[in-house]
Amino acid sequence: MSQTTTHVSGFTKLIDAENERFRETHPRSYDLATQTAKSLLNGVPMSWMTHWATPFPIFMDRASGARLWDVDSNEYVDFCLGDTGAMAGHSPRATVEAMNRQAASGITGMLATADAIAVGEELGRRFGLPKWQIVMTATDANRYVLRLARHITGRPKVLVFNWCYHGTVDETLAVLDDDGRIARRPGVVGPTQAPSETTRVVEFNDVAALERELAHGDVACVITEPALTNIGIIPPEPRFHEALRELTRAAGALLIIDETHTMCAGPGGMTAELALAPDLLVVGKSIGGGMPVAAYGMTEEVARAASPAVEEPDQNISGIGGTLSGNALAVAAVRATLANSLRAEDYARTIPLAARWTEGVRSVIDEMGLPWSVTQLGCRAEYWPATGRRTAADAAKMSDEEATTYLHLHAINRNVLLAPFHNMALMCPATSEADVDLHTNVFREGLRNVAAVR
Template sequence: MTAAIDRHRLAALRTDEEGRFAQTHPRSAALAARAQGSLLAGVPMPWMTRWAGSFPVFVDTANGARCVDVDGVEYVDLCLGDTGAMTGHALPEVAEAVARRARNGITTMLPSEDAIWVADELGRRFGLPRWQFAMSATDANRFVLRFARHLTGRPRIAVMDWCYHGTVDETLAVLDGDRVVPRPGAMGPQVDVAITTAVVPFNDLDALDRRLAQGDVACLLMEPALTNIGIVLPDEGYSEGVREITRKHDVLLVIDETHTLCAGPGGCTAAWGLEPDLLVVGKPIAGGVPLAAYGMTTEVAHRLVGPMLTAEADVSGVGGTLTANALALAASRAALSSSLREEDFAVAIPLAERFTAGVAGVIEKHGLPWHVQRLGCRAEYVFCPPPRDGATAAAAVDEELEAFLHLWCLNRQVLLTPFHNMALFSPAHSEADVDRHTEVFGEAVDALVG
């Protein structure tokens, strides 16, 4: 779908940009070389190797919609920690709450009053009355899958083809024809995903109905819209159809709103009137401090109370010593009371709309078969027409082109999420920030296609 791109020109431009990058980031280069001595692959987390450039940029400060690296280069940050900083960086209310809580004890294995406030607020936003907490959305998803198998007595879980739910073993699965296989890049699968997992294409209700009819699936874990393979939106009526089919086959519906919280204060669940049995949300709900939460209906909660009260609850496979610590819950109370509100999305969503229009204008100008998609305050461009499922979006990934565009933007002080073409907006961003990306993106495409 990217046949209009001259690959020789792309390679030459990438070489030029690599030289510019190295010249302007000497301090990061020195730290990257030093990191090779003690950090595996030279980074504290493997995916940090995915950033544009021949070495990672080392950050110094981040505030609002800006971050500054150790070489003093300031960026318009459209990554925002891949949604972890959807509130904007260094939210003052969170910084104050964290400092205050740190002086009064960070973790005790005892509940704090903030836990009640946060659970009540999440219930108000998402419409589910009972909540528990985790350190990350990955953990929350893992716990919920255990609950689903326990409650139903069924061995498998179901996910969407090319979904993303963190590093949960059962979810790192895709379709190869009719076969369920490990997602490309999944290292050392714990067990064969064909045994643990059913996979169905997004936007295919018939396929979902056929698979759930086999009677071995405990729950369907899904995002309301795919987000980590480019944004793939549901067809009209698809969400309602999913709910009808899961109820028909007595399969619990678990909605993962960790990325789709960008749709509004209650994510797609509130915006689209969804009715999950359980819901997971993480990343930005504590303003960047690690925390996730999972909610459930009264009926599900009633069925789970018994197992929660046993003497073996601490070895049930659910929880963790630092989980629901007082620091994280104080941060969450501060974040949810001062950000991610209707008034915040009323600023951020129009910025994403402006971004979408700007990128679409560049694509149209050059007649490229690309597309830009938006969900709330998040927008992404893909190198194909609007995809309806994850496999189509995955087939359009062009790593060479993506890496060039990211590096071109980074060299002009615009930071995109490293492993897909995502831009996220917070109330700290401005129209000038959006227009700067449009200008830089337009220059990159001009350079590519002439």
Template sequence: MTDSTEMIAGVPQGRLRAMATREAARFARMRPLSRAALDAGAAHYLDRVPMHWMKDWPNPVPMVVARAKGARLVDLDGNRVDDFCLGDTGSMFGHSPRPVAKAIRKQARRGLTYMLPTKAAMQAGALLSDRFGEFQWQIATTATDANRFALRVARAVTGRRKVLVFNGCYHGTVADAMVELDQGRTVTRPGLVGQVTDLTETAVAAEFNDLDSVRKALEAGDVAAILTEPVMTNSCMVLPAEGFHAGLRRLATEFGALLIIDETHTISSGLGGYTRVHGLDPDIFVVGKCVAGGMPTAVWGLRPAVAQAFQRYDAGRAAGHSGMGTTLSANPMQFACLKATLSKVMTEDNYAHMERGAARLHAGLAEAVARHRAPWHVVRVGARVEFICAPGPLRNGTEAKAAHIHEVEATVHAALLNRGCLIAPFHNMMLVSPATGDDQIDRLVAAFDAVLAELFDPSET
């Protein structure tokens, strides 16, 4: 095997690229029917995919899925894959949980959408408060929409224009969150399609785990809300430092800003999300993705005092469009799935299973990293596990960006998939679902160990 003297994340560049070339060829050989299906039908889509994120998978062509159940996928070529991506959290509780599938079949006979509430809507509202805390709820279709609407409320209630977000954050395609720090100064992120406005007029960035930078941003007095995840995700994962969230709460109160907690990814943390598990106290709470078992649904809730303040504002505003809500949001299918998920799927027993499995996965991956002396680390929050191709732990978004090494991540991802294990294409994220078995976890650990052996100890392979 040819090695290059240049090292990438501790791996000789030549060795890494040889693996990438071989794994791409192996993927193509294993999936002739997928390629044929794409050749026959993909030309009708822009850039040959129904949604451009599907190009983020590091394969010669996307894997075309035939069916999924529990924590497994089967593609058109009959390849069975242990699924640890789970729709990037959208199917965190497994594909088609039985109570949700049953609710879909039942509601489908009663109609799909009518822009009016149902009895299930009333029941789902009570379940949301029982699971996540005392909030006044609204239903959206995606967490992007929910975050966008929450920010409108925050600006309405405070009369301020800016949102504080953290460098390297992700809150869906919310424009206000698309800023970053450049030598300590907030700038619009590069690469945004069709961006024509200066986002620094409505947003300011601070560093995660740096309360001094938060205070400095809030001192201007123009911040309506702090929008944050409890743990930075969709970057290389960054855990909060001790006291960070308590400090955020104090600073938000001191400077009159609302605290918005986005749990869309960190719902993996446990029953009620990171907020309930760790006793956080947001003014506005957002969660999406898997909250309705895979049916496109998001929820956002206001603490009663914030809800009352918004109602006073709403009563006095001019008549016209609010800029919030979409026609298909809060449809009866969403409520049927919300009710089924919250009452029968999002349970203490299921979270306990997920926690045990994720601990097993974390330990196995960390042992492999140590055995092969890779300069990497493994991190976990609840059912969510990531290996990061850099030393750790990471402290903020700047460090997370530096630790994201696409060439290494893409190669390892492709090698794992060819060994029957699918992880997320974004930053090596893996989820353990209630349907994930120890045998699947052990296969992933064994595949990861084999890949690391080839990258770091080729004489052993």
């Protein structure tokens, strides 16, 4: 028998055993999946809910703090936390109370509520930008800020970093192919406009390439996370952010920082941690405690430049907000969440937990002498089946679907949820050291099994 055949069959056996165990412990989820398959595309309200490592989707019963229970009464330590939406923990009490109060007295009215004062001021305090808009999702917010940047600069193009993710915004779904040409990101559905017409793409941390691409003079804005978090975690190199700010200013391009995931770094995200000075900033997912809501902020200069447009009588179709943007329920959720969660004292608890998780994973990788790595960013951490990656292009080539899918499924069967599409764990204030150590032990067993069949 050839080596490859042995390896494939070893893996297949491992996966089969986990699938079998999953089926035995999830009969009610199976039953519900059979029923939803009749009326929902891909059998779920959103098709990526099937993209977990399980043979059929898990149906959630309820979640609270760092725990999630499925309809078969399996209890999980949840390190996915809604892929950041539940960074404050599931259903934080103050947010739920505020939402209950607001829901009982009007959910949406196309009018501001007094909560907006506290929300605008608190966002300003955290991120250092004076003017804000509240919208539904980070994807929406990113679309709106790109539009504003083009409006203000009169330029057509957006510059993004290779393998970035800013939601389903067409211009940002672009990567560099092996020949360095701009290509549509693999997996994107539908024939969008050729990304090279809308977008310039360079590697994160590559200052020379950034300078070269900005020199074309057609870039309205650079949009980036302060550290990339959607291709593993790629931190900024020293002085990268200074160069980014200087070069964008010199080129007359606006700088947009997307803090949606990097809110893991602290109450004002990495913008506050690193004293960044963006022209526009987007933050979504976590700020409403799980309620779908996001915000974008801007400097006085950007606000002044945007004002004539937003004061136009036809502003309702200006493309920088939607009917439900800033609805009373969402604003109440943000006010309560920012007043009671995601504060310095919360990060003082969650960041050491992420350090413990990282150390646990690193110790297992070291014990086994595997060429894997693990990176912590605030209260978030992620492992990657490779070492030595410097660029996102390197990281994209170094994935190991087989091993990581197995590890996710193996963990789920042992009551641990990691974020799907990532190997990411997020800590909330309700996460305990025992939860973290459970993950370390489960990861050790899973990785040993992987090593045994390789």
